Amino acid sequence: MGKFFWFLLILLVFLAIFIGEAGDFVLPLLYLLLGAFIFGRFWSGRVLQRLQIKRDFVSHAFLGEQIPVKIQVANSEWLPIIWLRLRESLPIELAPADTLHQVITLGVKGKAEFLYKLDCRRRGYYPLGPLSLYTGDVIGLSNPVRVYGPEYLTVYPKIISLAKVDLVSHSPMGTLRHIQPIFEDPSRVLGKRDYVAGDSLRRIDWKTTAITNRLQVKIFEPSIALETAIFLNQNIQEFDRRTGHDDTELGIIIAASLANYIVGLRQSVGLYTNGKDPLHDSVTALPPRHGRGHLLRLLEILARLQAGVAEPLVQLIYRQSVHLSWGTTVVIITNHVDDELFDGLFQMRRRGMDSLLLLCGPVARYSEIRHKASYFGFPLYQFHSEQDLKIWRV
Amino acid sequence: MESTNQSEALRWNARLATSASFILVSIMIACVVSTGVQILQLINPAFQGGYLIPICILVGLEASSGQRRMKYYSFPQPEWIAYRIAEFTVLIIGLRFLFYWLNGIDQLWVDLGSWPESFLESVFNREFMLALFLALFAWGANHILAEELLLMEADENRLNVEMMGVEVEERSAAQQNLRDTVVFIGSALILATAVVRFASRSDPAAQAATLVTQINVIVYFLLALVLFSLTNFSVLRMSWVIQHGQIRKEVASRWIFYGLVFITLLAILASLLPTSYSTGFLTTLSYLFYGLLNVLRILISILLLPFILFINWIMSLFRSTERIEAPAPLQQPIIPPNQPLFQADWLEVLKSIVFWSTLIGLAIFSIYYFLKENRELAARLKRLPFALELVSFFQRLIDWIKRINHQMTATITAGIERLRRSPSEQPSSFTWGFTNPRNLTPRQRVIFFYLAMLRRGSEKGVPRKAGQTPYEYAQTLEHALQLPPDVTVAPSVDINEEIDSLTEEFVEARYSRHEVTSEQASLARRYWEHIRHVMQQWLHSRKLNT
The missing domain is CATH 1.20.120 (Four Helix Bundle (Hemerythrin (Met), subunit A))
Known part of the structure; x- marks a missing residue:
């Protein structure tokens, strides 16, 4: 209000105390000014404090979806709100053309509702808000502010539907058919045939033998279990400076698409990445599991992931691969391949794991890397953009 | 098309609000002039300045509108100089002719005759100079306030520039300046009124002047509150527009309605609260003290009643049947008349308690907020040797009061809750094992x-x-x-x-x-x-x- 106002009040108090008879005009004035000050502050402060705010929205969305967000504001007091300015802060990646910035008035027990739609144009973990609420009294003596904390929206990464991915596995007795008879699954009986000398007695089907009166043996279908661990590199230092941002995003799309494909085959998939998850400080390690619920957990992590300066991928592989079981297929998604990485892949092979190298974006010395990978028998693919994934969409 | 309409509406609304503010300001300054006239009349009973109040309102309105017209010009520019010279010339001539019209047009012919010899003495005589001084004061005060008001007004061109973020007008600073000026003039008005009030003690003729000056003060501050409300809305609305906020239509009408309700309620409250006291502070304090003592005595009596009754019953068992001669009656002490022992009209006592507690509360509140606004002074005071102990004492006192308040609230809430509970929820009246x-x-x-x-x-x-x-x-x-x-x-x-x-x-x-x-x-x-x-x-x- 200014120093003069307080000077005036002190003057009035002085006059009221020391000039008793002056009270007939001083005191009403004192009541008027202090009443305006106290009641004004009380009014605006209280109504804002008791204001009920609710933000309704679906907290998870897929890329390209439009998410309606409804904000409800209710005045629960018996005092009206003369003016209330609401301003919603929104991330630029999702913000619609008209962001919420309105000035309204709310009567006694009044309510207001605001609706806006978010365009999920990009994967990520976005704060909706904070919603800043400003109000004040008619005189302008107080301008309380309230901030209604942000809530978060997760936009899943883009998933490209894959039809056929050549993922190798040496883990027998799974649910995926295989052509190698070495992976015969005794729980999958394919048919019966006559006994041939040398057949194991365990294979004889005694019931059929009794019916046909000839020795019959079971023929088993070979099958493999595909347990996949995706190692996703998000260390920006291991990417090209110019294309790093796009390449890390491409890596996330590949990881999400692969995970979706593997879960679609009813196989287990895990994720290990050195990217930053805003909800967790530690490195993300999601061991291989089955099911759609697990896939959603994995997609959520991929949605939140942020590339940055992190530990090198090779160190992550050394640290996490010891927890993987024999026969696991390891998919490495990176942009940086060196001898150290090949060493790591060799060690994993010795422990019975298969590896697949997926390179995102342009890679220096690509022909050399391809030659080495081919020489050592590691399948290698390079993707420059999402369109390159069409090789698996056939 | 729609944006053009909106911009037109905004411009029109802003002009309307500023015009309303000009009117308010001119009336407020007229109140100050009215008090000035009263003081001048007390000094010089021959001076009759009642006619100056409407004149000052008109002068004030002219000063404000002139300020709007000269908004884009400043002192050395010839347009500005020409306008001001014309303005003052018209003001002086107009006031002089009004003076002649009120005092009789014959005076003009007399003065016209004396103009060749003594022009200045006949035209600018003492009475006219006093009136001119008040008119110029009204013009000056309105001019200063109009300048601030125009800074707060929405100008379409400036608004467009501000919306692009090129330049931002300091409307809040202008609003603060306006408030400071209004409060400063108001403080001077209060002092002048207090002076008139003092003068009326010795001079019964000043009673009427006292009433007028007091009304002037109240009207001035009531209008000041309305003006603050209006300017506050203007400043806020401009900031909302600059920040591209969507303003709902009903905001303006609700603002006016609630603003008027707020100020009316304040005025009613101010008129209802006690403004005088019949009992001094210490006497009121003594009434409070004795009142509390009485309450305490009654409580103790109630607590001791069963014990006294029991003792009485025991004593009655040993009472002798023999009749005891009643002792001769003692001589009653004579209570001196006209010395009531704390026997006062309870309504008067209550009014005094309300008065003094309100006044002391206001004083403490004002000092508290004054120190809060002037943090440097507060920090200096805190460094004084006894201040820390004092603050600590008050902190402990506040904590104690809070604790007591909390306990009392809890007890009362529990009691109300118990009373509210339906009979089925209440614990059974049966006492297990003892009920026959x-x-x-x-x-x-x-x-x-x-x-x-x-x-x-x-x-x-x-x-x-x-x-x-x-x-x-x-x-x-x-x-x-x-x-x-x-x-x-x-x-x-x-x-x-x-x-x-x-x-x-x-x-x-x-x-x-x-x-x-x-x-x-x-x-x-x-x-x-x-x-x-x-x-x-x-x-x-x-x-x-x-």
Whole structure:
């Protein structure tokens, strides 16, 4: 209000105390000014404090979806709100053309509702808000502010539907058919045939033998279990400076698409990445599991992931691969391949794991890397953009 | 097209608000001029300046509109100089002619004759100079305030520039300057009114002037509040527009409505609160003190009453039957007349208490906020040697009051909660194990036996859940009391039927209005005894099984 106002009040108090008879005009004035000050502050402060705010929205969305967000504001007091300015802060990646910035008035027990739609144009973990609420009294003596904390929206990464991915596995007795008879699954009986000398007695089907009166043996279908661990590199230092941002995003799309494909085959998939998850400080390690619920957990992590300066991928592989079981297929998604990485892949092979190298974006010395990978028998693919994934969409 | 309409509406609204503010300011300054006229009349009773109040309103409006017209010009520019010269010339000539018109037009002809010799003395005489001084004061004050008001007004061109973020006008600073100026002039007005009030003590003729000056002060500050409200809305609206906020249509109308309600309520409150006192501060304090002592005495008397009655009863047992001669009556002390011992009109005392507590509260509040606004001064005061102890003492006192308040609130809330609770939720009036059913009415007896069943059921591990109706509980109990086939109780007893019957009896006794007979109560007792027997058997069988 200014120093003069307080000077005036002190003057009035002085006059009221020391000039008793002056009270007939001083005191009403004192009541008027202090009443305006106290009641004004009380009014605006209280109504804002008791204001009920609710933000309704679906907290998870897929890329390209439009998410309606409804904000409800209710005045629960018996005092009206003369003016209330609401301003919603929104991330630029999702913000619609008209962001919420309105000035309204709310009567006694009044309510207001605001609706806006978010365009999920990009994967990520976005704060909706904070919603800043400003109000004040008619005189302008107080301008309380309230901030209604942000809530978060997760936009899943883009998933490209894959039809056929050549993922190798040496883990027998799974649910995926295989052509190698070495992976015969005794729980999958394919048919019966006559006994041939040398057949194991365990294979004889005694019931059929009794019916046909000839020795019959079971023929088993070979099958493999595909347990996949995706190692996703998000260390920006291991990417090209110019294309790093796009390449890390491409890596996330590949990881999400692969995970979706593997879960679609009813196989287990895990994720290990050195990217930053805003909800967790530690490195993300999601061991291989089955099911759609697990896939959603994995997609959520991929949605939140942020590339940055992190530990090198090779160190992550050394640290996490010891927890993987024999026969696991390891998919490495990176942009940086060196001898150290090949060493790591060799060690994993010795422990019975298969590896697949997926390179995102342009890679220096690509022909050399391809030659080495081919020489050592590691399948290698390079993707420059999402369109390159069409090789698996056939 | 729509944006053009909006911009036009905004411009029109802003001009309307500023014009309304100009009118308010001119009336406020007229109040100050009115007080000035009263003071001048006290100094020089020959001076008659009543006509100056409407003139000052007009001068003020002219000054404001002139300020708007000259908004884009400043001092050295010839347009500005020409306009001001013309303005003052018209003001002086107009005022002079008004002076002649009021004092009689013949005076003009007389003065015209003397102009060649003494132009200045005849035109600019003392009375005219006083009137001119007041008119110029009104012009100057309106000019200063109009300047600030115009800074707050929305100018379309400036607004566009501001919306692009090129340049931002300091409207808040202008608003603060306006407030400071208004408060400063108001403070001077208060002092002037106090001076007139003092003068009226010795001069009975000044009584009328006192009333006028007091009304002027009140009107000035009431209008100042309206002006603050109006300018506040202007400044806020401009900031909303610059920040591209969507303003709902009803905001402006609600602002005016609630603003008027707010100021009216304040005015009513200010008129209702006590403005004078009949009892001094210390006397009021002594009334309070003695009042508290009386309350304490009554409380102690109430607490000691049973003990005194008991002592009286004991003493009455040893009372002698012999008649004792009554002693000669003592001479009554003579109470001097006209010396009431704290006997005052309670209404006056109450008014004084309200008055003094309000005044002291306001004083403390003002000092507190003054120190809050002037942090440097507060920090200096805190460094004084005794200040820390004082602050610590007050902190402890506030903590103590808060604690007491918290405890009292908790106690009162608990009491209200207890009173609000429905009878069914309240703890039963039965005291288990000490109630003799024979002393109860048949209705109470039925309820008693049912509650006994509940209690025993609870003890046996089948408690009634909150929200379970009597019939639902009956089913639960029946299901729980399934006896093993090898246990027989009595051929005629069907426990399910007994539980159902007792439940029926209870529901009738609890919720019906008709009379419950003693036969029904006896029946309920029989049911209960059978149930109790089955419960004992059931418990026994359970123990055997485990």
